[in-house]
Amino acid sequence: MARRAESIELAVLGLLHEGPMHGYELRKRLNLMLGWGRVLSYGSLYPTLKKMLKGALIEELAPSLTPVSRRPKIVYQVTPAGTTEFERLMADIGPAAWEDDNFGIRFAFFGRTDMEIRLRVLEGRRSRLQERLDRVQSQLSMTEKEVDRYSAELQRHGVESAEREVQWLSDLINAERSRAGSTPPPATQN
Amino acid sequence: MARRAESIELAVLGLLHEGPMHGYELRKRLNLMLGWGRVLSYGSLYPTLKKMLKGALIEELAPSLTPVSRRPKIVYQVTPAGTTEFERLMADIGPAAWEDDNFGIRFAFFGRTDMEIRLRVLEGRRSRLQERLDRVQSQLSMTEKEVDRYSAELQRHGVESAEREVQWLSDLINAERSRAGSTPPPATQN
DNA sequence: TCGCGGATATATCGCTACGATACGTCGCAT
């Protein structure tokens, strides 16, 4: 249940880790990192924040030093419980971790996990994409009637993008590996 | 209202134009063309089909020539009204036409519109992407604190993908334009 | 020849999360 919501929680925790913020700013940052496709709506963010408050993962920061600012600007910060939860979520790899939305968020916070986790997430993501690619390729090949020019171009472009993404992941994986290796073997292909 | 639903309608009409189909097959084809991100669920498809039946955009094809097939396989085909609607939707350019989901579908059916429409949709899509790109760039530059290594890499990759997409669109636009030109330059590669 | 698993096929329902919208404050441009 609520797979998207889970990833929002992770993102909020991660962002608050670099300093207290209020909802509006959180949303902007979130949209920048989720960025490319969909945006996060207030209808999702505020309820999530409420839920996290109730769960004591975050708390409201002491308000206005600036004396009487009429309308409350609610600034949130993580609690120790929130930190624990963040670490738990980051370490919790598994199919959900490399789904489209989740992957981006986890990746953005890679700096706060260890290499073992990073590698597993990157590899999981890569095989997820590879698997999609294979499925499309096979479906394409078993299509009897030849396709329309434009449809074909769309397919081609999609496949190309996915392949590029796979390459990107491979490069990242190699980079991680070589950073770890005591004896980095020079000729490791792919 | 119901922007996604509208695009499903368009896709269904377009697909049925290349021959009668039943829901299951429709879904497969749809997922192949929407393909890259989300899949279309039955919970969306069947209600849409019902709605289109009621609107007389499609109709059930005469059933079993094969005598007593117990469970009905419902095969749909477009009505003349459906064809009209398809043409109307394809010609209806405007912001909605170059949103992520819609664009792909329209593109896939470019073979059934004229060049003027194609160009406008391609250009609309390109400026949509360009605009996103600019927004990210400016937000990036106005960020005071320098970002984490991984976050930066994620941004970089996102920007690169978007730029590649813009390039793709530009190439397509040029191709359309040169096809229009009275003097077709002989060296058309690809 | 039976039966089992998997692909094909239609259908519905609960619930989530998104779009729309409302409301309020601040600053600055005209």
Place this chain on the structure above:
DNA sequence: ATGCGACGTATCGTAGCGATATATCCGCGA
């Protein structure tokens, strides 16, 4: 002095998604 756009919090209706139920067909091994 007022209008406009950015900042900021909040809620609500409902579209549509995931899960699930149900049923048929077919290939394959035992």
